[in-house]
Amino acid sequence: MMNMYRVNSSYQYACQLCHKPFSNVEMCQLEQKPDIELDPLNVCLCPTCATKFRTLRNNKYLADRLIDSILDVSENEIEENDHISVVINDYDFWFTPTHIAEIIELLKLKKKAIEERKASSQTVSRPKPKPTAEAPGRNIATSEQQVKEETLHPAAGPDKEDLQSDTSAYGELIGRRVFHKSKKAYARVVGCDGEYVVLNFESGDKVGQDVKYNLTMCLNNGWIEVVD
């Protein structure tokens, strides 16, 4: 992402606030407490501006205004300008069109995920996607069963952008078979709402049980690996 602010292929980067070139820029997270760190959700700032920016970010009103102003940037503005200016009080952030388009996309996805999470927590009891009548200890699926699985849970779209995979892959995990690395056991994903993932273990000491895990922790620590 920093490469978007590189000055004429030198070792200097343009500060997004004071717009001068620096060799010692910092990447600052746009949001105070992001639940998942995503590369485009950063701004590239010189040390002085980074300090200034943290003051803004600590002020909830200004921080929310910054996010809202970014979300207000129209597609036309993005297409027609070589840089997009977002002004909050005396802060004038410059973004490259590609960068701001990525930020908007990710912020919208996050909003959607939060809304879906709220909607699903309001539903008292959601039916499980699939009753798993598998014998405990069985951990190798036959190829015939695998084919059946794939027709039951087709992949969502053939060409999703890499960017989106972090946030939009949640729902697609349901029905997938995973290997839990620290438990050294196989399990089927029976629930996932973007915050928690529920695993029904096929082996290991939790065999036959549904266990809930914090999805972010699993992703950050690489505990869960999709096997089929």
Ligand SMILES: [Zn+2]
């Ligand atoms: Zn600066």
